[in-house]
Amino acid sequence: MYGGNWGEAFLRCVADPFTQETGIAVAAEFGTSTVTLAKLQQQKSKPTIDVAWMDGGISELAYAANVLDNLEPTTIPNLKNVLDKAIYTRDAHTFAVSTGFYSLGLIYNTNLVKQVPNSWKDLWQAEFARTIALPSPANSSGVPFLFFLSEVWAIPTSDLTPLYNKLRILDVALFFDSSGAASNAFQSGEAIIGAHFSVGAWDLIDKGFPINFIIPKEGVWATDTRLHLIKGAPNHQAATQFINKALSQDAAICLATPIVFRPCIKKC
Numbered sequence: 225m226y227g228g229n230w231g232e233a234f235l236r237c238v239a240d241p242f243t244q245e246t247g248i249a250v251a252a253e254f255g256t257s258t259v260t261l262a263k264l265q266q267q268k269s270k271p272t273i274d275v276a277w278m279d280g281g282i283s284e285l286a287y288a289a290n291v292l293d294n295l296e297p298t299t300i301p302n303l304k305n306v307l308d309k310a311i312y313t314r315d316a317h318t319f320a321v322s323t324g325f326y327s328l329g330l331i332y333n334t335n336l337v338k339q340v341p342n343s344w345k346d347l348w349q350a351e352f353a354r355t356i357a358l359p360s361p362a363n364s365s366g367v368p369f370l371f372f373l374s375e376v377w378a379i380p381t382s383d384l385t386p387l388y389n390k391l392r393i394l395d396v397a398l399f400f401d402s403s404g405a406a407s408n409a410f411q412s413g414e415a416i417i418g419a420h421f422s423v424g425a426w427d428l429i430d431k432g433f434p435i436n437f438i439i440p441k442e443g444v445w446a447t448d449t450r451l452h453l454i455k456g457a458p459n460h461q462a463a464t465q466f467i468n469k470a471l472s473q474d475a476a477i478c479l480a481t482p483i484v485f486r487p488c489i490k491k492c
Contacts, residue, residue, distance in 0.1 A: 226449075227254035228384070228404040229427045230483060234277065237478035242469040249460050256402050257282035257364040264291040264454060267378060271456045274463035277323070279364035283312065287319040293319055293453040297465040302471035310488035312450065320450040323470055324485030327439075327446040328365050328372075329427045333416040334434040339419045343440050344376045347417065353395035357418035359456050360399035365445065369419065372445040423483045448480040 225234045231254050239250040255263070257278040264273060268291055277284060286292050295311075295318040298304045303311065303321065310322035328339060336355075341347075347356055359366040371381060379387045397415050400406040403424040409415040410428060425437040451470055457463045469475060476487040 225252055225254060226256065226403070228402075228407070228424075230403065230423065230449075233479055233482045236482075238466070238470045238475050241475070242466055245469070246462070246465060248465070250466070252299050256362075258362055261289070261291075265289055270434045271454050272458065273454050274459045275402050276454060276455040277449055278320075278452060279449055281368055282364045283320045283450045283452065286452060287314060287317075289465045290382075291455055292319045293455040293457065293460075295321055295453055295467070296464075299461075300468045300471065302468045303475070305490055306471055306488050307490055310448065320452050321467070321471065322448040322450050322488040324476070324479055324483070324488055325446060325448045326422045326483075326485060327444040328359070328369060328419050328421055329425065329437050329444040330440050331410065331418065331420045331428075331435055333410065333413070334436050336413075336416045340438070341417065341440065342435070342438075344373065344442055348390070348394060352417050355414075355416045356394065356396045357398045357400055357406050357415035357420065358394075358396055359406075359419060360401050362401045365421070365447070366399075366417075368447070369445055376442045423485070426484045427482075435442050449485075 225231050231252065235252060239252065253273065258464060259355050260276050260278055261282050264276065267273065295303060305319055311318060312320040330344060332341060346361055359369050361367055370387065374381050374384060374387050377387060377390065398409045400409065403421050406420045406423045407428055411433060422437060425435060428435045451467050453463055453467060473491060476489040479485050480487050
């Protein structure tokens with residue numbers, strides 16, 4: 225699972241209640257989606273991970289790498305309570321299920337940015353030089369965000385050279401690999417404007433930092449965090465029980481508050 229406030233929420237809302245109900249201990253291993261995928265590929269012949277949270281985009285790469293098992297309604301009955309758009313199936317194989325939706329929006333320091341930005345293009349204003357934070361390609365949002373920016377600038381994806389040229393002249397303070405790194409940059413003042421996940425942004429706002437999260441006129445890039453059953457999981461039965469718990473209404477409501485998720489459960 226992810227670290228930071230994400231991991232805290234997953235432990236409090238899913239792992240701890242699961243252990244209380246079943247007596248089965250959960251050994252949490254923290255890391256970004258790309259790091260988790262690398263571990264799954266390394267362990268492919270003998271996995272030590274049973275269940276993995278990974279973001280959309282990395283989820284599809286994990287399926288292509290053949291490290292994911294099928295999610296069966298017979299062993300995960302709460303699948304029937306999940307929104308259709310939150311269940312990911314390919315070739316009759318259900319390889320992932322969402323536990324919540326979130327977005328990558330534009331955030332800024334309200335003490336240091338006097339005029340509220342309303343466009344992603346505002347990042348190119350000279351006053352923001354050396355104060356911008358954007359996701360790196362190592363982050364699950366990095367490559368999708370490039371394609372999102374191509375829409376913002378009306379640049380065909382068949383040739384992204386003009387977009388790369390625009391990014392080349394953008395004086396960025398930080399290309400962050402993780403949500404935690406982005407939050408740290410905004411807390412320290414290293415960055416005062418840029419892209420950040422709604423989850424991380426609202427965590428900063430709740431802690432009293434002078435941060436605002438906005439949806440620019442071009443919109444935001446949205447995705448979700450998904451649960452996966454690992455092929456060859458050493459604790460297969462317990463893993464399906466864990467996923468079922470994560471898809472319960474109690475878990476969904478619990479997660480929606482600390483990390484500001486849009487729940488994936490139909491009745492939430």
